[in-house]
Amino acid sequence: MNREILIQAEHLHRYYGPICAVRDVSFELAKGDVLGFLGPNGAGKSTTMQMLTGTLAPSAGTIRVQGIDLLDHPKRAKRELGYLPEQPPLYRELTVDEYLTYCARLRRVAGREVRAAVERSRSRCGLNEVRRRLIANLSKGYQQRVGIAQAILHNPAVVILDEPTVGLDPIQIREIRGLIRELGESHGIILSTHILPEVQGTCNRVQIIHRGRLVFADSMQGLESHLQAQACIVAFRQPPAIEALQQFAGVEEVTELGDGRFRLRYTGDNPAEALTERAVNAGWGLLELIPERRTLEQIFVELTSRDAAEEAA
Numbered sequence: 001m002n003r004e005i006l007i008q009a010e011h012l013h014r015y016y017g018p019i020c021a022v023r024d025v026s027f028e029l030a031k032g033d034v035l036g037f038l039g040p041n042g043a044g045k046s047t048t049m050q051m052l053t054g055t056l057a058p059s060a061g062t063i064r065v066q067g068i069d070l071l072d073h074p075k076r077a078k079r080e081l082g083y084l085p086e087q088p089p090l091y092r093e094l095t096v097d098e099y100l101t102y103c104a105r106l107r108r109v110a111g112r113e114v115r116a117a118v119e120r121s122r123s124r125c126g127l128n129e130v131r132r133r134l135i136a137n138l139s140k141g142y143q144q145r146v147g148i149a150q151a152i153l154h155n156p157a158v159v160i161l162d163e164p165t166v167g168l169d170p171i172q173i174r175e176i177r178g179l180i181r182e183l184g185e186s187h188g189i190i191l192s193t194h195i196l197p198e199v200q201g202t203c204n205r206v207q208i209i210h211r212g213r214l215v216f217a218d219s220m221q222g223l224e225s226h227l228q229a230q231a232c233i234v235a236f237r238q239p240p241a242i243e244a245l246q247q248f249a250g251v252e253e254v255t256e257l258g259d260g261r262f263r264l265r266y267t268g269d270n271p272a273e274a275l276t277e278r279a280v281n282a283g284w285g286l287l288e289l290i291p292e293r294r295t296l297e298q299i300f301v302e303l304t305s306r307d308a309a310e311e312a313a
């Protein structure tokens with residue numbers, strides 16, 4: 001399958017005086033990608049986002065947007081970029097339509113196309129009903145939609161969203177995530193966040209940055225296989241002796257959890273099939289067999305603490 005590459009970042013570095021905030025970061029974004037950019041506070045997310053949007057020059061490295069070098073041709077490259085900063089740049093005293101029209105002019109949308117561009121992004125972001133309302137009087141969720149609408153006004157290839165659901169209630173969060181997934185079908189999206197479920201619910205690729213370096217980059221399926229712990233929980237009505245469970249091929253450790261429940265840690269092939277067969281034949285009364293999953297939090301902590309330990313060494 002031919003992936004249309006929208007962003008190519010190569011060997012990005014950024015120093016603030018002696019502090020290296022971003023170190024040798026390289027990645028690609030293709031059309032249809034919703035790339036989650038995760039990292040703890042101070043990891044270098046905002047610095048990277050600012051470099052990608054052309055608001056901060058890298059100390060070294062290159063960024064190409066649809067093949068156009070962002071440093072050599074910033075105006076042309078920025079036409080293909082839409083950006084929602086952490087604090088949406090809204091004018092609260094304007095109505096939604098007035099504000100979007102103003103943004104379209106700033107984005108140099110041709111005069112005769114302004115109306116259509118405003119209508120398109122307003123509709124896509126579900127803002128038709130509030131088009132004549134003052135932004136100041138909208139809920140935070142609707143204000144965030146207005147922020148996203150300004151980012152897609154000029155129909156850019158890439159949309160960069162910095163912490164887009166911070167401060168929203170659960171229903172608004174669901175709506176904004178749905179909107180992001182929808183936008184991902186026709187744009188490439190980079191979503192910077194420190195909210196792990198946001199990445200699981202919205203993105204098809206994930207990158208984790210820690211102390212300025214990428215410590216993880218994979219597809220969501222790749223991440224899923226990391227999440228799959230080599231362990232399962234089983235429960236029986238007539239539990240066997242623990243030794244009987246230790247005898248299954250690959251089982252390394254069995255922990256009794258009480259009430260006929262056990263945790264089996266294994267290597268290699270999942271013993272579930274053999275276990276089920278034996279449980280049926282021996283009349284153990286299998287009640288539960290649940291593969292255990294690690295949380296994204298656990299992986300995140302593992303990766304970031306391993307990185308810190310390596311650095312200390």
Ligand SMILES: Nc1ncnc2c1ncn2[C@@H]1O[C@H](COP(=O)(O)OP(=O)(O)OP(=O)(O)O)[C@@H](O)[C@H]1O
Pocket residue numbers: 016019021039040041042043044045046047048194
């Ligand atoms: N203008 C600046 N001058 C000096 N140091 C800076 C500047 N901006 C950021 N830094 C430092 O660079 C590092 C990366 O900061 P950055 O804001 O990119 O991280 P972040 O991942 O976006 O964090 P957060 O989630 O807290 O916003 C931090 O150590 C920060 O203190």
